[in-house]
Amino acid sequence: MAEKSESLMDKLVALCKRRGFIFQSSEIYGGINGFWDYGPLGVELKRNVKEAWWEDIVRKRDDIVGLDCSIIMNPKVWEASGHLAGFNDPMIDCKSCKARFRADKVVIFELKGALVKGTPPPIGVWTAEADSSEEANLAFSERVKQIAKRFNLAEFKKGFSIDKSLSSPPLGDLEVKTPSGSFLLFDSFAGDSHLTANYLDVLPCPKCNAVGTLTAPRKFNMMFKTFVGASEDSSAVAYLRPETAQGIFCNYKNVLDTSRLKLPFGIAQIGKSFRNEINPRNYTFRSREFEQMEIEFFCHPDEADKWYEYWRNERYQWYIRHGLTSSKLRLRDHEASELAHYARACADVEYEFPFGISELEGVANRTDFDLRQHQQFSGKDMVYFDDETKERFLPYVIEPSGGVDRATLAFLCEAYCEDQAPDENGVMQSRTVMKFHPRLAPVKVAVFPLVKKEGMPEIALEIHQAARTAGLASFYDEKGAVGRRYRRQDEAGTPFCVTVDGQTLQDRTVTVRDRDSLKQERIPAEKVVQYVRERITG
């Protein structure tokens, strides 16, 4: 199955290049890792994704307004948001077993008193990789049992207890008590600051237990740094935004003061964001420059759960409505343990790509964390005043945050299809077709003269022009056999092909060929625009 999926992805990538959906950025210079370009068909597809979203979220609702913020903001924004700290993940590697750990997830336990300088581990000091204090606790307990067993500390084995519960790092001292009294003291830390040179010599690897094989923590800053102004001194440092959300939070008061909106309401934005991913991978899925479509929906704290449920469902349904109807789409609620510190609840809309199940969009209840942070860092009042209830409070925020490029890639994957179609002799031949939802298809209608003579091209061009005038992306083609032209449109995902034939010359009717069913319908030439329009709306 893995092999099959890989080749499916390969075929899709090849088609995207061949037909002009997606190119590697700066290809003639050997490319650049993590950056991609959209070709003539790709840009239409991606624009349609964004326009469908914008129409549904902003234009068709009266409780959400749009916004378009600058990519570079005051650097303090990223201090307040936590990105400068949070996107600064130091990593350590084990030179022996090649494992990699986030330094802040490596917990170090030190056996006080037993650890004289140079005391060889594992008795004196050891490490564990832990995601949470619970995991750290568990690792600690296990280890204490091991030591007790190894050194035959019967009574120790019987009754140790941990006085201080592990909390956020540093984890603090741990006193181990036994029936005969408290005699062993442990220090524990979440790695990071303690992974200094003098410790590294005695630390065992959390995975393979080899001693002294860990490298010093190396920082991977995910923020794109740049300089504002011509001089590159430190006071001019700024960052390309890693998400569009913070621009919305920073403008929350501006929008409130100018739009006459009342809670609950949302602010929506589509725009580029940048992250220095450690390792861009999986085609356009994890790019360093990517586009987001985000809503920050502000509401009363008491209604946050209700709105969270609403958006969780609404966003999931949106993808289904636009063609991700297969069982490859799923909605997954986060476990409490995987929630970010600022989120009370989070659900991911996930899609089963050929390379694995991955997230398209996350819907999170961010509480009042962001407004509170900005209120604190900026010193500006972010409190909402409700005229009716005379209540003052910081609104809660529900954030549906989707990746435009990820959605586009999912639509591409879902659309790719190889089926059978009869050739001119009625023999079944394989056909490659992109079954995009008509609303998203780059080209809505292709217009052909059946043959390039007898006035057919002229009529076809008329229809083509009429379609364009009506705002439909239309494509005219008169070259080669008509079957070939149909197949070319199949690869572009064009839902309808209109053909002018001999009968058109008699009664002004044309055939409309359906991309998926291959069935043809005869309609008046004048009705083509209306026919296509009715079938491409979301």
Next chain:
RNA sequence: GCGGGCGUAGCUCAAUUGGUAGAGCGCCAGCCUUCCAAGCUGGCUGUUGUGGGUUCGAGUCCCAUCGCCCGCUCCA
């Protein structure tokens, strides 16, 4: 960033022990075609990812670099 694999025309691939690169498809110009790709004629296409090195001579060997794929890791 680490480990493994890979990099030849737009695409899919070929090129014997190192001897100055080839096929199909596609594309372009015509022809033929009255409804679903691969019918005819002619034509274009590459400093073999890039830069060095070894050699009389390298797509084929060595080094570096860039990019792609898989695993670890990370995330929207």
